[in-house]
Amino acid sequence: MGIADDAVEIRARGWRTLAALHALIEAELERALAESVQLSVVEYTVLDALSRQDGWHMRMQQLARATALSPSATTRLVTRLEDRGLLTRILCADDRRGIYTELTPSGRELFERAHPIHDEALARVLAEAGGRPELAPVVHALQGSQVLAGA
Amino acid sequence: MGIADDAVEIRARGWRTLAALHALIEAELERALAESVQLSVVEYTVLDALSRQDGWHMRMQQLARATALSPSATTRLVTRLEDRGLLTRILCADDRRGIYTELTPSGRELFERAHPIHDEALARVLAEAGGRPELAPVVHALQGSQVLAGA
DNA sequence: GCGGACTAGTTGCGTGTGCAATGATTATGT
DNA sequence: ACATAATCATTGCACACGCAACTAGTCCGC
Numbered sequence: 001m002g003i004a005d006d007a008v009e010i011r012a013r014g015w016r017t018l019a020a021l022h023a024l025i026e027a028e029l030e031r032a033l034a035e036s037v038q039l040s041v042v043e044y045t046v047l048d049a050l051s052r053q054d055g056w057h058m059r060m061q062q063l064a065r066a067t068a069l070s071p072s073a074t075t076r077l078v079t080r081l082e083d084r085g086l087l088t089r090i091l092c093a094d095d096r097r098g099i100y101t102e103l104t105p106s107g108r109e110l111f112e113r114a115h116p117i118h119d120e121a122l123a124r125v126l127a128e129a130g131g132r133p134e135l136a137p138v139v140h141a142l143q144g145s146q147v148l149a150g151a
Numbered sequence: 152m153g154i155a156d157d158a159v160e161i162r163a164r165g166w167r168t169l170a171a172l173h174a175l176i177e178a179e180l181e182r183a184l185a186e187s188v189q190l191s192v193v194e195y196t197v198l199d200a201l202s203r204q205d206g207w208h209m210r211m212q213q214l215a216r217a218t219a220l221s222p223s224a225t226t227r228l229v230t231r232l233e234d235r236g237l238l239t240r241i242l243c244a245d246d247r248r249g250i251y252t253e254l255t256p257s258g259r260e261l262f263e264r265a266h267p268i269h270d271e272a273l274a275r276v277l278a279e280a281g282g283r284p285e286l287a288p289v290v291h292a293l294q295g296s297q298v299l300a301g302a
Numbered sequence: 303g304c305g306g307a308c309t310a311g312t313t314g315c316g317t318g319t320g321c322a323a324t325g326a327t328t329a330t331g332t
Numbered sequence: 333a334c335a336t337a338a339t340c341a342t343t344g345c346a347c348a349c350g351c352a353a354c355t356a357g358t359c360c361g362c
Contacts, residue, residue, distance in 0.1 A: 008270045012199075014293035015176060015273055022173040023219035025166060040318090048163075060341060068174035070320050075342055077318085097327045097340040119159045122166055141292030142165035191348090211311060221350050226312055228348085248310040248357045 021135050025125050032121035037114045042067050042077060044118060047111040050087065050103045057090060057100035086110060172286050176276050183272035188265045193218050193228060195269060198262040201238065201254045208241060208251035237261060 026041055033039045039047070049066040050058055058066075064074040078101055081087050086107030090100040103111070126143070129135040177192055184190045190198070200217040201209055209217075215225040229252055232238050237258030241251040254262070277294070280286040 007274075010294060011270060011273050011277060018169070018173060018176070018289075018293060020219065022169055025169070027219075042318090061339095068171065068178075071341065072321080072343080073319050079342095080318095095328075095340085099341065119162060122162050123158075126162060137295075138289065138292055141289055142169060143161060144288075193348090212309095222311065223313080223351080224349050230312095231348095246310085246358075250311065 017134060017138055021129055021138055024129060024135075025122070028125040029118065029121050032117055033114060036117050037110060039110075039114055042069065043081060044111075044114055046077060046081060047086065047103065047107060047114065048118075050101065051108060051111050057092070057102050059098050059100060063101065081107070168285060168289055172280055172289055175280060175286075176273065179276040180269065180272050183268055184265060187268050188261060190261075190265055193220065194232060195262075195265055197228060197232060198237065198254065198258060198265065199269075201252065202259060202262050208243070208253050210249050210251060214252065232258070 029041050029044075033041060033044055045067050046063060049063065060071070060074055060078065063069075063078065064071055067074065067077070069077065078087065078089065082089060085104055087101050087103050090102055092098050092100050126139055130139045180192050180195070184192060184195055196218050197214060200214065211222070211225055211229065214220075214229065215222055218225065218228070220228065229238065229240065233240060236255055238252050238254050241253055243249050243251050277290055281290045
């Protein structure tokens, strides 16, 4: 068991920690959002991404990147949200292959309602995770580094 | 825009970073493992968990926790691996509700083969992620904190 | 002991996902 | 100018997942 093997184990352990934390947070957000606004986490991510592009449009591909989803999944995700009247497809004139998406007033309204719920759940689960010794360092780094980045 | 709002944004940004990093790593591991040993990431996680319980058994429930999966998904995951001859179900005598799972020699052999591939892919994607400014702090924390925990 | 609450694991069912193939539009090379 | 390649989004298909309902086994109170 040499130094190289230690490095392997350290990486693997870090990855397991990351995966565990991710699963914990996602499960809690999923629960909270589904309960109060009938939204999944990815669906919320779409609304969030669109709302942050305030007044401006977003291509399907950008949406796929923001959600870490395949093109096909993105298509259906957008279709679901469109069917609920939360966003609209806008085919752009300059490149007729591309399709822009934009929040409807109803979509923006729902997002405004979902936003505090999302944050409350996130704050709660991060606090809980911060209490677990194996997760705490990552939780701290997550917030600490972002303090610097956000300042 | 007060301090409270900043905290909200910091949490959200941290979560997006975590999710992005998680997706990046998982996609790369998925690709590498599927290509070389026809294993998904969760399937590898099962083999890894079982191999680390060296010589000892694991209940379905523990497996569900280790993989962050529902009981039903765990059942089918184990069934898949059992059908491939990589592990066996063992119903334990002391509590006849419980079911233990154990690696077969074939399963252990496959894991030995998958292990270096897994680590190579993980090391590569972590190095890549470390180069992206928005991901770097978390990547660093992940490995750094584990150095301390592992020592 | 015996009936009811509880736990462990499994199945039916609906749904979201990725991959590969396709249609539609734009870019490129000669 | 025209054919070929590349890009964006969408569909067919198979599959893995979660939830709820179910079966089998254990624990508890009386």
